[in-house]
Amino acid sequence: MAKDSRHHAHTVCRAVAKSRKKVRSAATSDLWRMSDEDVATTLLEATKLRAQAEALELRLAAEADRRHVGERGGATDTASWWGHQTRQNRPVAKSRMRLAESLDRHSPTAAALVKGAISVDHARVITGCVDRLPDDLEDPTIPARAEQHLLAEAVHRDPKALATLAKHVLTVVAPEIGEARDARTLEREEREARANAWFTMCPDGQGSYRGKFSIPELHGAMLHKMLLAFAAPKHQAATRDEEAPQVERRPSPERMGDAFCELLERMPADKLPQLGGLNATVVVTMDLGSLLGGLASGVLDGGGVISAATARRLACEAGLVPAVLGSKSELLDLGRRSRLFSGA
Template identity: 80%
Template sequence: MAKDARHHAHTVCRAVAKSRKKTRAAATADLWSMSDEDVEATLLEAEKLRAQADALALRLVAEADRRHAGERAGATDTASWWAHRTRQERRVAKGRARLAESLNRHEPTSAALVEGAISIDHARVITSCVDRLPEDLEDPTVPARAEQHLLDEAAHLDPKTLAVLAKHVLTVVAPEVGEARDARALEREEREARANAWLTMCPDGKGSVRGKFSIPELHAAMLHKTLLAYAAPKHQAATRTEDPDAAEEIERRPSPERMGDAFCELLERLPTDTLPRLGGLNATVVVTLDHESLGGGLAPGGARRRRRHLCRHRQTPRMRSRTHPGRPWHQV
C-alpha cells in the first residue's frame, strides 16, 4: 500500500493512497439512497475511473521496466516480477507490459486512456493496428490519421467490433493503398483456405459416421444454400413420405436433423456420369440377389429405398423369376 504520511512523499504516491481510501469508502457505502439517475451516471464514471487506473498502472510498469525492477528482484524480467507480486497470470502481465511500451509511441491513444475515454482493450486494438501498418508508406501521416480515426470510432464501438474495423483502416485513411492491400490479403486468404482444406470421417461403430471438415467460405456458402433447399420442410414432406400424417412430424424436426437428412439426399443425387473415372474405364457391375435381400429383410421400405438409390445412379434394377429362371429379365 502506498504511504502518504510523510510530507515529502511523491504526488503519485499520495494520489494513489488517497484514491484507494476514498474508493474503499465509496464501495462500502449504502447505495439505496441514490436516485436512478445517480446510479446510472456513477456506473459510467466508475468505468472511466477503471480506465484511468489502468493508464496509471501501465505508466508505472513502463517506468519500472526502465529501472530494471525485475532484474533487481532476481526475476527474468519486469513483467514476471509484476505477475508474481500481483498474482496475475504471466501471459496477462506480459501483454500489459507490451501495451505499456507501445503506448509510449502512441501519445493520442495514451492520452485518451488517461482521460478515461477508452478502455484498455480499446487501447490494445488501436496500438496493435497502427504498429502493423506497412513501414514503406509514401505518406508519413497515414499512421497518425489511422490512429485518430480508430480513436474516433472507439467512442461508440466495443473492442471486438473495433478490431474488425481496424483490419481495413487503410482503406479509409488511404484508399489508394488500402484497397490494393486488402485485395492481395483476400486473394492470399482464399488461396490458403483452399490449400488447407481438409475432411475427416470416422465410423462410430453404430451404423453412422462422424466427420469434420474445413473448407473455404465460398464453398461453405454454396453447400449451405444447397442443403437449405433440400432441408425445406415442404420438400421433405413431398419427397420423403406418402403418409399425410407424417408431414407435421417433418415440420417439427430440429434443424440439425433436417440438414443431416438433406446432406444424405444431396449425396444420393450426385450425377455419377460426371464423376472422375479411373483410367477412363466405364465398367459395368452385375450383382445377383433375391428379392428378399433387395428388400432389406425386416427393414420396412427397404426395397423402395434401394431401388431409388439405383435409379438415381442410373443403374436399372431388373428381376427374374426364381421358379422360371429361363424367362428373360424384366425391369422393376
C-alpha cells in the same frame, strides 16, 4: 514490512492508495438508496474509471519494465514477475506488457485511455493496427492519420467492429495506395485460409461425434446460411405441430447442431463425389425383423451402431438392398437397387 504507500511523497502513490480506499468504501455501500438515473450514470462513469485505472496500470508496467524490476526480483522479465505477483496467467501478462510498450509509442491512444474515452480492448486494436502498417509508406503522416481515424471511430464502435474497420484503414486515410494493398492482402488471406483449412472428428464412445474445423470465410458463411435455413424461427414454425404453442426463438447452439444433422440427412446422394465407383453412402445392416418393428440395433459399415428406430426413420428415404446370410454370416445372396450392374 512494506511501507504504506500513502506515506510516500509521490502523488501517484498517494492517489492510488486513496482511490483504493474510496472505491472499497463505495463498493460496499447500499445501492438501493440511489435513483434509477444515478445508477445508470454511475455505471457509465465506473466503466470510464476502470479504463483510467488500467491506463495508469499500463504506464506503471512500462516504467517497471524500463527499470528492469522483474530481473531485480529474480524473474526472467518484468511481465513474468508481474504475472506471478498478481496471479495473472503468463500469456495475459505478456500481452498486457506488449500493450503497455505500444502505448508508449502512441500518445494519442494513451491519452484517450487516460480520459476513459476508450477501453483497453479499443487501445489494443488501434495500436496493433498502426504497428502493422507497412514501413515503406511514402507519406510519413499516414500512421498518425490512421490512429486519429480509429480513435474517432472507437467512440461509436465496439472493439470487434473497430477491428473489422482497422483492416481497411489504409483505404480510408490513403485510398491512392490502400485499395491496391487491401486487394493484395485479401487475396493472400483467401489463399492462406484455403491452404490451411482443416477438419477433425472422432467418436466419443457415447453415441456422438466431436470435431473442430477451420475453413475460409466464404465457406463458413455458406455453411452458416445452410444451417439457418433449417434452424431459423420461420422454419421451426413451418415444421412444428400446428397445435403446439407458437413461440419463436433465436437459433441456439443446440438448434444449430440439430440443423447440421438435418442438413447431412437431406444431402442428395446423387450429388456427392464418386468413391471407387460408388456414392459416398453410409451402409446400415440389420435384420428384417428389427427393420419392421424389432429392437435390435443396426450396424454401420464403420463399426458403429444406431437404434432400430433411427434405422427405420432413415429407411423411409433410403434404398433397401436385401441380403441373405449363412449361419456364419457368409453372404449367400445380395440384391441391388438398380436394373443394371454397378461398377463394383
